[in-house]
Amino acid sequence: MASGDYIKLKEDLHEDTRTDSGIESLKSISSTKDDQSMNTVRNSASECSAVKDKFINTEERLDSDYDSSVDSLSEIVEALNFCTNPEEHESVQEENQLTTITEDGDTILHLAVIHEDEDLACHLIHLFPKEVLDIQNNLYQTPLHLATYLSLPLLVQSLVKKGASLEAQDQDGNTPLHVACQQGLIDCAAELTRNISNSKLAPVLEAQNWRGLTCLHLATLNQHHRLIKLLMKKGADLNVQEGTSGKTALHLAVELHDITAVTLLLTKAANVDAAMFNGCTPLHLAVGRQDTTIAILLCRSGADKMLRNMEDETALDLADGNDDILALFPFDDIQISGRSVEVQF
The missing domain is CATH 1.25.40.20 (Ankyrin repeat-containing domain)
Incomplete structure (x- = not known):
């Protein structure tokens, strides 16, 4: 599914208020670093403050119109300069510049996925700790939900390998595997279940969304026979x-x-x-x-x-x-x- 289709769907959906995006869990990361790293962060922070203001501006959201501005995303990345100085990676992470969220609750990783910028998204996945990968936006979607919905199996693979949650549920109660089974995305479903232990996969296969449907129910309802076979092979009840x-x-x-x-x-x-x-x-x-x-x-x-x-x-x-x-x-x-x-x- 193209990002434009996702964008239109997201604009049509009712957005629930979410006060805890998961970003607070990152506070402990910054408290464990040394003062020298923090000084580096403070120096770099002033250089990107203008871009950061643009990123979080509540009057003109970066992602208020998703067919706009891949350039805006690039401007943020360029200003943060995270990929040209590997020694500052942890410092930038420490300041959480890259995990600042938009009014829609999206991190820069969400945005990179939405814009289908796979190179940037893969770099962010490598850079970020698991806590950032599992941040949910206002629709309770993680980057893994979005990568699945947009049929980006390479990003799904990268997120799963890094330990992104398979059990996170969006506002409809769907896990990423639910999304794959509903949309018939066999390649994404394969990545979501590849090399996953039975003990880790079982809760995902058993999970019901808010309509009471498991992944197998969704695959059956939508007559996705290859997904039915995959789920049976993986031990679905x-x-x-x-x-x-x-x-x-x-x-x-x-x-x-x-x-x-x-x-x-x-x-x-x-x-x-x-x-x-x-x-x-x-x-x-x-x-x-x-x-x-x-x-x-x-x-x-x-x-x-x-x-x-x-x-x-x-x-x-x-x-x-x-x-x-x-x-x-x-x-x-x-x-x-x-x-x-x-x-x-």
């Missing part, structure tokens, strides 16, 4: 229920008439009889939607045809005269405790 109605990924795939996703999930032993909060199984949904193909597929995978939902309905009760579906329910079967017993004549 196939039977986790979304938070509003208790649907599993299999329920969602059935609702979408997505035979490919249904097959993928059943192949990896998703629970064919998982019940929603109202008691409906995937077979209830398939029959209720008159989807004969998926109903047959579920039955071949061992779906229990006689399970009842909270309305005391079996899947057969929802067949509504569909002969092809009714053929799945032989009338010469005796049902004992919901299980068919073959009758011999």
Whole structure:
């Protein structure tokens, strides 16, 4: 996704007030350095004060119009002169000139990502400590969220290698992996999960956004089959229920008439009889939607045809005269405790 699309979306979103951007966590960094470094910072600070004023001006924000001014970003970098004098890197970091935030809560790293300046962003990632990488803007987005949203896998890789948080959630409760799964960004998702231990990745795979959806739910809802495969390979729980109605990924795939996703999930032993909060199984949904193909597929995978939902309905009760579906329910079967017993004549 191009930065212009992100910019338009960000301008349309309601911006929540955020008083703690995470920048306060950097105070401890400056207190541990020696006086000589601080003197160097003070000397360099006066040279970039004008640019800093421009960066934080509340009347004319640097990022108030994101299609403006990559030049403005370059001016800040040039004035700070952080890349021409390696000996002053820690001093500049110490003064937090580079971590000054805009009215939108963006650091210069956020801005570099937004403007898709990968060279600058990679240098900042190398320069900054982890605490800076995880600062969230007013939309609760970290630079990793933005790099993922804008489909910049190189920056995603750099941020992950430096230890950027995989669990940070934006204002919608989405982690960067949620964003990748929603947008179908397989390259970014691969970088977000590459060489990550199961113990570190598990909380991300289990995390639900504010709509109660995990990464697997989002990949299934958006029919991103390659991402479904990736998440299954990484150990995602196939039977986790979304938070509003208790649907599993299999329920969602059935609702979408997505035979490919249904097959993928059943192949990896998703629970064919998982019940929603109202008691409906995937077979209830398939029959209720008159989807004969998926109903047959579920039955071949061992779906229990006689399970009842909270309305005391079996899947057969929802067949509504569909002969092809009714053929799945032989009338010469005796049902004992919901299980068919073959009758011999």
